[in-house]
Amino acid sequence: MTGVSPNSQVKHLRPSELGTRDWDKSYQNDLENGFGEEEGADLTQLESWFDEVDAPQKVLEYLTSEDFPLSPTNPERTIEKPKVLDLGCGNGSSLFQLKLDGGYQGPMLGVDYSQQSVNLAQRLWKKHIDQQSEAGELEGGISFEQFDLLKDLPTEQSWWPEGGFDLVLDKGTFDAISLSGETMELDGQAVRIVEAYPRKVAQMIRPGGYLLITSCNWTEEEVVRWFTQRAEVKELLKEYGRVKYPVYEFGGRKGQGVASVCFQRVAS
Template sequence: MSPENASTAISSDCPGHLQPSELGTKQYWDHYYEEEFAAIRDEGAEDRDIGRLSTWFEDVNAPQRVLNFLISSEFPFAPCHFLAGTANEAPSILDLGTGNGQTLFQLRLQGGFRGQMTGLDYSKASIQLAQELGKNQQDCQDIRFEVMDIISDEPKEQEWWPEDGFDLVLDKGTFDAISLSEDVVESSTSNLSQTHQASVRLHTLYPSRALSMVKPGGFLLVTSCNWTQEELIHWFTGGATGSSHSASVWKCIEYPKFKFGGQEGQGACTVCFRKALSFE
């Protein structure tokens, strides 16, 4: 079964699947971060400015838009709700596909987030880069970076795993990258009478895996430039994956819209999902 046909075995109403590309391969990202790591090794520690690092979706100002949303008073886990001297405990944050760690550094240094922070990436070069950069950033030394493949590894077996999951899980293009992978795995689907095995593209498993790392009542924030807002919502609210984790749309971040060929669109979309306190 080809990857394109295999992926449709999950659900007949899935959004369309993306054509595989090198951006969906581990080899591409290993090489990318190895080159970025080599570049910073040529600089002295005092000259390493994380503001010069490559970042995600800069063309639509996504990093700043997401930061503004997360620190706004409307967001329940914003730092303004966790002032020093209060009984509230600062939220824990997990960054999926952390890359060079820029997102977590920004949340700590510009956003004022003070809780547990963990960045995951399946690229060892990415984690080595993020760890090296974190050593030389004031107030960032306690941010943890770990190698993990969200599809094949079990997060609850890791010693850094919090008992109930993380309050806030971030994805800024990781679902996009996995959606470009041509790799397939065997997955089981069940009905009342029998269980079926099917080969599926990796991204069909990703929404359920990502939501499993969110604490009940917590948030998953997903930014994409490859999927429309409607498609993203379909993937992460269970319609496309049959996920056992119930989630709903809490907020969508607005981006500038453009018109092309009579159609209206935007360069990226960010959707904040909230995981249900219990599955109903």
């Protein structure tokens, strides 16, 4: 890590190839090679970031626990069909798992700046719907759209729900943006795009709604600082909870391979 933002005293990551990688080519390769279309393929078991530390399953368990306010298993939930947004949806695995294994019944939207990612996720979900239609058990409720959060305005999109989303997911998008050296203007100053990301994400959550960030580049404490202690977000988000992972000890220091932190949009 190098460089410190005077706004928050959170270090920046050195720019790397992952922050500038042409993801269109990667997803186009998946499209051309029939990714996820093998006979009997299970959409809830698609290859995903953080699989090696079981993060997808841990996040699912957190979001479907009786304690999580939007969980289908929470007997006191007040929202039966929460609106869910996945930022940087990739192949769609997070939403497929949340709906098919997690029991979430509300409308779900996956967005990605890569059109090829959107094409892949759409194709996989359409195949699932077609198979269910043949079996007489149709299940919809997931859509995918091309969208660049750092350049496009969500409120101008046809899919924007008035007031924002009840739950926003980010699994690796914040990491990729953290590794980009690209800059943009924020409050009249040129900053790395990672500095604009937290506020833009916060503004997509309805007051009282939730954001769950999963990162392998930042510790839990660093994620919390990025999303609650910077001047432009500290009045918008507060920490709500954390997903528990195995803790490893090496050289006398303890740590974990991934961090998943849940935030709540301040209601006022």
